[in-house]
Amino acid sequence: MNVTLEGLNPYLAHFRAPPRDRYDEGRSRRDTVPLESHAETPVGPERVDPLTVLQKQNLDQNRVPQLIPLRFRRMSYSPFTYLRGAAAVQASDLAAGPRTDLWVELCGDAHLGNFRWFNCPDRQPVFDLNDFDETLPGPFEWDVKRLAASITVAARINGFPTKKCRAATRSAMREYRESIIAASELSPLDLFYYRFRAEDALERVAQRGGKHRQWKESVLAKAARKNSMRALTQLTAVVDGRRVIVPDPPRIARIDDELAERNWAEISQFFQSYKETLPLDRRVLVDQFSLVDVARKVVGVGSVGTRCLMVLLESDDGTPLFLQFKQATRSVLEQYLGRSVFEQSGQRVVEGQRLIQATSDMFLGWSRWRNNDGHDVDFYFRQLWDGKGKITVEELSPTRLAVFAGLCGKTLAFAHARSGDAMMIRGYLGEDETFDDLLVEYADRYADCTAADHAQLEMAINDGQIDVVRDL
Incomplete structure (x- = not known):
């Protein structure tokens, strides 16, 4: 665009x-x-x-x-x-x-x-x-x-x-x-x-x-302490020789039945589409990791009800990388200020974040998933845990x-x-x-x-x- x-x-x-x-x-x-x-x-x-x-x-x-x-x-x-x-x-x-x-x-x-x-x-x-x-x-x-x-x-x-x-x-x-x-x-x-x-x-x-x-x-x-190694310890386990995200229902659950029914190749293509939105240097970096597992996660207050998932990636030497991909919908402001210039809502979130922040998550990107009912769902990607902290007001x-x-x-x-x-x-x-x-x-x-x-x-x-x- x-x-x-x-x-x-x-x-x-x-x-x-x-x-x-x-x-x-x-x-x-x-x-x-x-x-x-x-x-x-x-x-x-x-x-x-x-x-x-x-x-x-x-x-x-x-x-x-x-x-x-x-x-x-x-x-x-x-x-x-x-x-x-x-x-x-x-x-x-x-x-x-x-x-x-x-x-x-x-x-x-x-x-x-x-x-x-x-x-x-x-x-x-x-x-x-x-x-x-x-x-x-x-x-x-x-x-x-x-x-x-x-x-x-x-x-x-x-x-x-x-x-x-x-x-x-x-x-x-x-x-x-x-x-x-x-x-x-x-x-x-x-x-x-x-x-x-x-x-x-x-x-x-x-x-x-x-x-x-x-x-x-x-x-x-x-x-x-909130980093990918910590997430690996707290959120995953080795089951039958394969590392998987451990369910903690209903906070963390195995991916929806709809997603589980889909060919893993489609999930990989969804992830590939995300990588194509990254700058070349970040894409080369992410290409060194393989997709290992995906799980659904419930987050926030205002975000509850939107689709949010986390993905575990792993490099050849076993280094973990956790990413979160979260549903992006139309901004609540668009009804009053006009539609975004970005047709893809995930791109709207990512480009807006880069404009606003002094420095942004290096893994920001977006992708689109087509549901079984034929409706498209936009997502944006970012790191799951990366030294994030807050003050309890x-x-x-x-x-x-x-x-x-x-x-x-x-x-x-x-x-x-x-x-x-x-x-x-x-x-x-x-x-x-x-x-x-x-x-x-x-x-x-x-x-x-x-x-x-x-x-x-x-x-x-x-x-x-x-x-x-x-x-x-």
């Missing part, structure tokens, strides 16, 4: 204009979309019913029916888990609000739990956004609002007083705005090479609490949450600057704290909305309108 840069982001042409003109252009957007408009949230009878949005999403994305009750169970645990699974609901709400049309490659699901660390190709751990199932070009503020709302919701779940909740959200918004300013002053190459080391990120969080060195080292060590103190939220705001700003025009966004946001304060107001209101939506889900479950199952 021949994709132009302007097709990905119509505002890239502005990079050729002088910085002052771009700043003024961003500032002029306030005439049509005042900053104050961002404090509002959709309320009243005109708001689309959130349960209707979620049920429609299950159908539109052709989720596995047997797993939908598990999805709702996980969303029901708290307003924060509800928000994590309700990207489609917030997308509907954002579409009903103001829109600057200052476009970037959106993560599409930039909630607080989606900022983690992982090993980049040179094996150094970096801190960045992690999941990109909903990525699509769109107005920068949609990501910012999802982040802001998630911080306030998480802080409330932790039982923090209102002042501390707002302080955490304000920290993220201030860091976002100040980092947009910093990014707008970098050269394109400096911006491209900028990355946030995981150790530096954790050090900033750790210093805001007791035993900070032990805490940081413990968190990093736990992530470092629910365990953070108010001070540490505020610092962590600020790191997320900074990370999101640099992510947006890689694909959008940081100078235009800077012009729109301004140099003072007005936007920060308005987004804190938005987050307060949307947290109220999320609590009500969560209560509605709980009521529907208790009334038997929505089926749930016990978690895995």
Whole structure:
């Protein structure tokens, strides 16, 4: 497919204009979309019913029916888990609000739990956004609002007083705005090479609490242990002389009957199609591994019900490599922002991830599988375990949450600057704290909305309108 840069982001042409003109252009957007408009949230009878949005999403994305009750169970645990699974609901709400049309490659699901660390190709751990199932070009503020709302919701779940909740959200918004300013002053190459080391990120969080060195080292060590050798030990066994992935139902199960009935050659062709999407050097590397086994895996909150599998590869000398391939559906944003320029949804996820992240998984790729019913299912590939780690938000103190939220705001700003025009966004946001304060107001209101939506889900479950199952 021949994709132009302007097709990905119509505002890239502005990079050729002088910085002052771009700043003024961003500032002029306030005439049509005042900053104050961002404090509002959709309320009243005109708001689309959130349960209707979620049920429609299950159908539109052709989720596995047997797993939908598990999805709702996980969303029901708290307003924060509800928000994590309700990207489609917030997308509907954002579409009903103001829109600057200052476009970037959106993560599409930039909630607080989606900022983690992982090993980049040179094996150094970096801190960045992690999941990109909903990525699509769109107005920068949609990501910012999802982040802001998630911080306030998480802080409330932790039982923090209102002042501390707002302080955490304000920290993220201030860091976002100040980092947009910093990014707008970098050269394109400096911006491209900028990355946030995981150790530096954790050090900033750790210093805001007791035993900070032990805490940081413990968190990093736990992530470092998540690698293919560890996965080989924990997830596989030798059966009848052949290494296989050990079932742990229902978390990990043998591949679906439909897949098992298919000729292994078709599975190999599916994997071959993935390899053809890799750069030549990565393809040569993967060609040194053989396909050994495949199993189904249940993951996440919002992702539950989409098809996710893991594949075990092995080289001639016995070196293991675990990859995950996950179903890619249409982004929840496409209904409001238009179809992706990529016809293959797996490619949309991969290309969006590469645009957003400072450095990406070296095994990113995509492929398409045809079901027995003749329907195509798109997938994207990435490593299963590669030094991935996260901070458990629910365990953070108010001070540490505020610092962590600020790191997320900074990370999101640099992510947006890689694909959008940081100078235009800077012009729109301004140099003072007005936007920060308005987004804190938005987050307060949307947290109220999320609590009500969560209560509605709980009521529907208790009334038997929505089926749930016990978690895995």
